[in-house]
Amino acid sequence: MVICFPSTRVGLDPGTANTLLYVRGRGVAVNEPSLVTIRTSTGDIEAVGGEAEAGRGRTPRKFQTARPIRAGIISDLKLFDGMLHRFLRKAHVAGPLHRLQVAIAVPSGMTEVDRLAIIESLRKAGAAEVMLVDQALAAARGAGLPIEDSCGRMVVNIGAGVTEVALISLGNVVCARATRVAGDEMDAAIASHVRAAHQLLIGEPTAERLKIQIGSAFPNREELGLPIKGRCITKGVPREATIRSCEVREALSTPLESILNAIREVLEQAPPELSADLLETGIVLTGGSALLRNLDRFISRNFRLPVKVAQDPLSCVILGLAHQVNHLRRAEWRRFGNGR
Incomplete structure (x- = not known):
C-alpha cells in the first residue's frame, strides 16, 4: 500500500544576517540569525541561529562562529545544509512525514551555478518541489506594492550582505542592480x-x-x-x-554613496515612461538596514523623488514569500525526480 502524505508548503528567506521560515497555515516558524558555531578540530556543527549568536565573539578557540551566507549567496554549502536541517526540524517540517514544497527568495543577479547549489541543498533537506522567487519581487509584494499593474515602482532592499535595487512593472523586474555594500x-x-x-x-x-x-x-x-x-x-x-x-x-558616507550609485544606475537604465512614474510612486525601502535613521530623507534629497520605508522592512521578503506559498498553482513548482 502506498501512503501519500499531504504537502507542506514553506517560504524560506535565507538572508546574510537572519533566516526566516514561513509555514503555510502557521505563519513565521523560524526567525533566527544565519549563524553556525562549529568545532574547529572536526568541523562539526555545535549550534545554529540564536544559540550561535549568543556566543559570537565570546567562544573559546576550539569553537568558531561562521556565516554560511555572504552577500545573499551561500558561501559554505556544508554549513548551510546543517543550518537548514536544524531550522526545518525546529519548525517541525523535517522528516519523511512531510512532503516539502519550498519557495525560496534569491537575488536577481544570482548565477545559474549558485541557483543549482541552492536547489541541491533544498533537495538534500527533503524538498520535493521548489520555486525560486526573485528577492526584489518578494520584498515589493511584502511591502504591499501592487506590482502586477503597469505603473513603474522601485524597491531598494537593503539587507546585511547585499543591496538590491529593482524597477518593477507588470509583475516583473524591468531592470535591477545589486551591490555587496549593505x-x-x-x-x-x-x-x-x-x-x-x-x-x-x-x-x-x-x-x-x-x-x-x-x-x-x-x-x-x-x-x-x-x-x-x-x-x-x-x-x-x-x-x-x-x-x-x-x-x-x-x-557611513562611503557605503551610502555606493547605494546611491546603485539606485542611479537603475534610474539611468529605466525606460522613460516607467522612470516618469517614479515621480508619483517613488522609492520604497525594505530590509533591515532600511531602518538606518533618516535614510529615506537622504535618498529623497539626492534624487528628488518621494522615498518611504516599508511598514515592516525586516519582514517584507518573508511576507512576499508567504503570498507566493499561499497562492502558487501546483504547476508552477519545480518537481524533483525523487519527489515523494
Whole structure:
C-alpha cells in the first residue's frame, strides 16, 4: 500500500544576517540569525541561529562562529545544509512525514551555478518541489506594492550582505542592480573609523550597535553619543570611549554613496515612461538596514523623488514569500525526480 502524505508548503528567506521560515497555515516558524558555531578540530556543527549568536565573539578557540551566507549567496554549502536541517526540524517540517514544497527568495543577479547549489541543498533537506522567487519581487509584494499593474515602482532592499535595487512593472523586474555594500559594510566602516580615530578595536556586534543606536544618514537635530568598550591597539588592554553620532555618519558616507550609485544606475537604465512614474510612486525601502535613521530623507534629497520605508522592512521578503506559498498553482513548482 502506498501512503501519500499531504504537502507542506514553506517560504524560506535565507538572508546574510537572519533566516526566516514561513509555514503555510502557521505563519513565521523560524526567525533566527544565519549563524553556525562549529568545532574547529572536526568541523562539526555545535549550534545554529540564536544559540550561535549568543556566543559570537565570546567562544573559546576550539569553537568558531561562521556565516554560511555572504552577500545573499551561500558561501559554505556544508554549513548551510546543517543550518537548514536544524531550522526545518525546529519548525517541525523535517522528516519523511512531510512532503516539502519550498519557495525560496534569491537575488536577481544570482548565477545559474549558485541557483543549482541552492536547489541541491533544498533537495538534500527533503524538498520535493521548489520555486525560486526573485528577492526584489518578494520584498515589493511584502511591502504591499501592487506590482502586477503597469505603473513603474522601485524597491531598494537593503539587507546585511547585499543591496538590491529593482524597477518593477507588470509583475516583473524591468531592470535591477545589486551591490555587496549593505549593512555589513556599514558595520565594517564604523569599526574601521573607531580603530583609526580612537585606536580601539571593536567587534561586529559593537559596530552594529553604534549604527542602530546613533547612526544616521542625515544630520540629527542634536548630536548623540554612545560609550563603548573595546581593546586598545597600543596597549592591548580593555578601554572605553564615547563615539559621537557625527563620527558614525562620517563613517557611513562611503557605503551610502555606493547605494546611491546603485539606485542611479537603475534610474539611468529605466525606460522613460516607467522612470516618469517614479515621480508619483517613488522609492520604497525594505530590509533591515532600511531602518538606518533618516535614510529615506537622504535618498529623497539626492534624487528628488518621494522615498518611504516599508511598514515592516525586516519582514517584507518573508511576507512576499508567504503570498507566493499561499497562492502558487501546483504547476508552477519545480518537481524533483525523487519527489515523494
